[in-house]
Amino acid sequence: MKTVAQALAVVALGLAFSSSAIAFTGTYTAGDGINGTVHDLGTGHNGMDFQASPADSLDRICIFCHAPHNTYRLSPANGGPGAGVGSGPQAEDAFDYLPLWNHELTGNATSYTMYQNGLGAPTSGDKASQAMANGMTPGSTSLLCLSCHDGSVAINSYGNASQPIASRSSGGATIGAQYLIGQDNYLGNHHPIGFDYDAVQTVDVGIRAADTAELGGAGTVRTHLLGVGNTKMECGTCHSVHNKGNTGETLLWRSDVNSQLCLTCHDKGDDPGTAIP
Numbered sequence: 001m002k003t004v005a006q007a008l009a010v011v012a013l014g015l016a017f018s019s020s021a022i023a024f025t026g027t028y029t030a031g032d033g034i035n036g037t038v039h040d041l042g043t044g045h046n047g048m049d050f051q052a053s054p055a056d057s058l059d060r061i062c063i064f065c066h067a068p069h070n071t072y073r074l075s076p077a078n079g080g081p082g083a084g085v086g087s088g089p090q091a092e093d094a095f096d097y098l099p100l101w102n103h104e105l106t107g108n109a110t111s112y113t114m115y116q117n118g119l120g121a122p123t124s125g126d127k128a129s130q131a132m133a134n135g136m137t138p139g140s141t142s143l144l145c146l147s148c149h150d151g152s153v154a155i156n157s158y159g160n161a162s163q164p165i166a167s168r169s170s171g172g173a174t175i176g177a178q179y180l181i182g183q184d185n186y187l188g189n190h191h192p193i194g195f196d197y198d199a200v201q202t203v204d205v206g207i208r209a210a211d212t213a214e215l216g217g218a219g220t221v222r223t224h225l226l227g228v229g230n231t232k233m234e235c236g237t238c239h240s241v242h243n244k245g246n247t248g249e250t251l252l253w254r255s256d257v258n259s260q261l262c263l264t265c266h267d268k269g270d271d272p273g274t275a276i277p
């Protein structure tokens, strides 16, 4: 028989979990679009609780990331107009791609520690990391993901003073622990991003060519490389932020069943999904 103290402890534990754990509890079909996914942040559903603050009477989906007017302006280094011209806040130079971006940007843009495999790692020969040898910098698209995923900015913090009050949110709910990527600006133990795939692939014999490796019906790897000339490997190389056009779970362009995703790029065995040249 439980004592009162035990029962209270159980209640207290329950409260502690319910106040911190905002975790998606629903399901969604790969490639079916953003509605009802983890990125459909505007309605309190599927365990999510990232509504706008104050509440958005329209329950919009896109507004968390994009707005139609007066979003962030590019800096002059990226072709933007500079101070005093136009409205909306100016982004830092690290942001060289801003598709009508409305979510509050991370202030960490230039301070991430990138992938590292240790001081004892091979530095020459086939096994040496070319990404490390060439250097990595998170591209603009990855920085947009990190604004939410590194936990430095609240999910429901978007809009600015140049927009209607109904299109701004100043909530303080940061991302749940199991979705944190790049906490404390540390990306050292995450799959490398922010490097030129082609430059790596020409030297690293274990990497398949971007123009022929098929991401399981979701196009070749090239289709999912980002930046000028589609050469940069970023978060979006593996994930489809809108859950659109992808064939894999967890917003992945290709399913990782039998490690197909990994075998797409890494020549470490046969790809069980499709025939790769």
Ligand code: HEC
Residues within 6 Å of the ligand: 034, 039, 040, 061, 062, 063, 064, 065, 066, 099, 141, 144, 145, 236, 241, 242
């Ligand atoms: C959770 C954040 C997020 C939400 C919500 C979101 N987007 Fe995006 N969107 C992005 C990011 C990040 C990019 C740039 C990187 C990329 O395209 O992968 C982008 C790029 C785009 C682009 C330009 C590139 C392309 O894919 O055509 C369009 C258009 C777009 N989004 C439309 C929308 C619309 C419409 C909605 C709402 C139905 C929406 N997005 C919701 C994050 C989001």
Ligand code: HEC
Residues within 6 Å of the ligand: 022, 023, 024, 025, 038, 039, 041, 048, 050, 064, 065, 103, 141, 142, 144, 145, 146, 147, 148, 149, 155, 175, 176, 179, 235, 236, 239, 240, 241, 249, 250, 251
């Ligand atoms: C506006 C904030 C925001 C932005 C921007 C954003 N995400 Fe998310 N993302 C979330 C939230 C919130 C969750 C779910 C967290 C939860 O359930 O508590 C999530 C979940 C995910 C998941 C888990 C999917 C699953 O099925 O488990 C992936 C993968 C993901 N995001 C990738 C990305 C990538 C890649 C980008 C950039 C292209 C991005 N996100 C940009 C807020 C964001």
Ligand code: HEC
Residues within 6 Å of the ligand: 142, 145, 146, 149, 178, 179, 180, 181, 182, 191, 192, 193, 234, 235, 236, 237, 238, 239, 250, 252, 256, 261
């Ligand atoms: C090489 C491909 C690849 C890249 C690049 C990549 N991811 Fe993932 N990501 C995955 C896979 C595979 C999973 C599923 C892992 C699992 O379920 O254990 C995943 C899972 C996630 C999840 C769900 C939580 C978790 O840890 O499983 C989030 C959030 C996420 N990724 C965000 C990002 C962000 C943000 C970036 C860029 C900084 C990124 N991913 C880059 C392959 C990738």
Ligand code: HEC
Residues within 6 Å of the ligand: 117, 127, 128, 129, 130, 131, 132, 191, 192, 197, 200, 201, 204, 207, 221, 233, 237, 238, 256, 261, 262, 263, 264, 265, 266
């Ligand atoms: C879109 C292509 C792509 C996908 C998908 C992908 N990788 Fe990678 N991966 C790369 C590239 C390119 C590098 C950098 C290679 C280099 O530095 O020489 C890399 C680096 C790595 C490294 C670091 C190697 C080192 O030298 O330290 C490991 C380990 C790794 N990937 C494992 C995986 C696993 C496991 C998966 C599946 C979850 C995966 N990758 C999915 C392209 C990919």
